[in-house]
Amino acid sequence: MLRPRIIPCLLIHQGGLVKTVGFGQPRYVGDPINAVKIFNEKESDELVVLDIDATVNGAEPDFKTIAHLAAECRMPLCYGGGIKTAAQAKRIVGLGVEKVAISSAAVDRPELIAEISAEVGRQSVVVVVDAKKRALRGGYEVWTHNAKRNSKMDAIAFAQQAARQGAGEIVLNSIDRDGKMKGYDLVLAATLRNAIDVPITVLGGAGSLDDIESVIAAVGTVGIAAGSLFVFKGALRAVLINYPAPNVKEELVSSAITKRGQGGVARSSREI
Amino acid sequence: MITIVNYGLGNVAAFLNMYKRMNIAARAASSADELIGATRLVLPGVGAFDHAMDLLEGSGMRPSLEQLVEVEKVPLLGVCVGMQMLTQGSDEGAREGLGWIPGRTRAFAASNQAGGLPLPHMGWNDVTPKKGEALFAGLEDDARFYFLHSYYVECADVADRAATAGYGLDFACAVHRENVWGMQFHPEKSHHFGATVLKNFAEL
Numbered sequence: 216m217l218r219p220r221i222i223p224c225l226l227i228h229q230g231g232l233v234k235t236v237g238f239g240q241p242r243y244v245g246d247p248i249n250a251v252k253i254f255n256e257k258e259s260d261e262l263v264v265l266d267i268d269a270t271v272n273g274a275e276p277d278f279k280t281i282a283h284l285a286a287e288c289r290m291p292l293c294y295g296g297g298i299k300t301a302a303q304a305k306r307i308v309g310l311g312v313e314k315v316a317i318s319s320a321a322v323d324r325p326e327l328i329a330e331i332s333a334e335v336g337r338q339s340v341v342v343v344v345d346a347k348k349r350a351l352r353g354g355y356e357v358w359t360h361n362a363k364r365n366s367k368m369d370a371i372a373f374a375q376q377a378a379r380q381g382a383g384e385i386v387l388n389s390i391d392r393d394g395k396m397k398g399y400d401l402v403l404a405a406t407l408r409n410a411i412d413v414p415i416t417v418l419g420g421a422g423s424l425d426d427i428e429s430v431i432a433a434v435g436t437v438g439i440a441a442g443s444l445f446v447f448k449g450a451l452r453a454v455l456i457n458y459p460a461p462n463v464k465e466e467l468v469s470s471a472i473t474k475r476g477q478g479g480v481a482r483s484s485r486e487i
Numbered sequence: 488m489i490t491i492v493n494y495g496l497g498n499v500a501a502f503l504n505m506y507k508r509m510n511i512a513a514r515a516a517s518s519a520d521e522l523i524g525a526t527r528l529v530l531p532g533v534g535a536f537d538h539a540m541d542l543l544e545g546s547g548m549r550p551s552l553e554q555l556v557e558v559e560k561v562p563l564l565g566v567c568v569g570m571q572m573l574t575q576g577s578d579e580g581a582r583e584g585l586g587w588i589p590g591r592t593r594a595f596a597a598s599n600q601a602g603g604l605p606l607p608h609m610g611w612n613d614v615t616p617k618k619g620e621a622l623f624a625g626l627e628d629d630a631r632f633y634f635l636h637s638y639y640v641e642c643a644d645v646a647d648r649a650a651t652a653g654y655g656l657d658f659a660c661a662v663h664r665e666n667v668w669g670m671q672f673h674p675e676k677s678h679h680f681g682a683t684v685l686k687n688f689a690e691l
Contacts, residue, residue: 258679308533313676334534335533414606414607
């Protein structure tokens with residue numbers, strides 16, 4: 216059985232690891248390489264590392280840091296931040312990164328997805344959709360540059376276009392939920408799951424393992440990524456890198472699948 | 488020594504690091520000369536089939552590899568696209584494969600998407616090894632490995648299937664024929680499960 220992927224998402228800012236709230240207020244939480252080593256020991260399913268400075272500063276990806284991360288990482292690694300060309304993506308995959316993530320560059324120039332896909336293969340192309348609820352009219356729009364620029368593009372339509380262009384995975388990041396630790400946007404997750412036929416990963420809002428279970432119960436086998444949950448502990452948000460132990464993860468997944476089987480939560484139309 | 492074939496694709500550093508942690512000597516080879524003395528060969532690979540074949544061809548290492556594998560019978564392990572390269576060819580491209588595993592590399596697309604399964608096949612899946620397959624010795628019953636692919640190997644000879652996994656259909660996620668092995672999943676990124684099979688390969 217293919218299992219849901221439970222994925223720590225790490226943000227790099229000024230060389231250190233940070234966690235944001237609503238895409239702002241970066242708080243230093245440690246050293247990236249040290250965090251990778253801890254997640255190796257915890258045997259996390261995958262790891263997502265996003266450099267949140269590169270695009271904003273108009274900088275190239277930091278290849279030296281990426282090489283270091285890839286060499287340390289004993290689980291599949293997805294890297295994003297500053298990738299604007301297929302040549303850069305190819306170089307990053309060549310450093311031993313399984314998946315490259317692009318976001319604002321794909322909003323500016325959607326053909327980039329097809330170009331990267333042709334170079335490194337669809338399975339290694341991830342498009343991150345930073346989505347924010349639209350006021351009044353509803354729906355979600357894609358924002359870029361750490362949620363400072365509104366592209367005015369519909370998030371679901373953009374994800375569909377990205378999948379058509381050759382994205383092998385969509386990471387759907389809820390700007391509204393980022394760092395709030397109050398749960399995922401399940402409506403958004405279900406809408407996307409039913410709209411495309413490539414793997415998806417949802418990010419933004421996890422405050423507990425129950426929140427992760429809710430996603431699996433609602434939309435099935437997807438990736439469930441979290442930042443705060445895996446770097447903070449307790450109500451006071453003390454920094455403590457953590458990840459569920461194998462038996463805890465097994466119980467969470469089987470409980471979620473049971474709930475899904477009982478139809479206790481809305482099931483996706485895909486499977487009805 | 489265990490030698491990782493470095494023709495420009497795949498995570499050579501990850502294999503070297505895994506073996507380093509296990510205190511097993513391993514090195515990378517980027518030229519025919521550097522292949523001399525290899526007692527185990529690992530052929531990694533990611534990306535498109537034709538691109539991988541072209542790079543291997545361009546590396547100048549193919550004749551030496553053929554000598555080592557076909558004549559000297561050095562054990563070789565192909566991983567991911569490196570496994571697909573062992574076949575005679577792929578639906579993904581036009582190039583011929585190495586032909587060490589009779590059969591072809593097929594696309595999941597048609598059958599799976601009709602069944603509603605997302606593609607690529609991405610994530611941790613259960614693997615069922617064939618009884619007595621040495622590469623999987625000592626693994627827990629619930630062993631799982633990390634997959635990331637849209638194509639799979641269809642063996643012409645079912646006896647070559649060393650392990651199967653299910654994703655819409657049961658496919659050969661590992662193959663073994665004489666001194667040639669292949670794995671569709673990534674042992675170098677599959678935590679202690681992957682370490683076990685890489686150690687088994689070293690100790691064959």
